[in-house]
Amino acid sequence: MTPTWRKPAGIFIILALIAVWSILIASASALVGNWAWPLQLGFYLVTGxxxxxxxxxxxxxxxTGRWR
Structure with missing residues (x-):
């Protein structure tokens, strides 16, 4: 079985997804920080x-090389 380019590309995509998502959520912290703590807890649990x-x-x- 020969290795494919999909695994390194997929790892890069996963790391990029984590970076973009964490930046997006961290940028919302100024708005979310003003909410009551139960709402903040729910927000961070859902987004996590x-x-x-x-x-x-x-x-x-x-x-597999397929999306479905």
């Missing part, structure tokens, strides 16, 4: 989990 959603098709593509 939502970034994982695009990983399933990306990991599938890295392994």
């Amino acid at each position: 989990i939502v970034w994982i959603a695009p990983l399933k098709p990306l990991l599938l593509w890295m392994e």
Whole structure:
């Protein structure tokens, strides 16, 4: 089995996704910081989990070369 370019590309895409998502959420902290703590907790819990959603098709593509 020969290695493909999809795995290194996928790793780069994952790292870029994490960087972009963390910058986006950190830039919202000025607005979110004024909310009550239960709302802040909910916001950070949801945004901490939502970034994982695009990983399933990306990991599938890295392994098989197909998106579905």
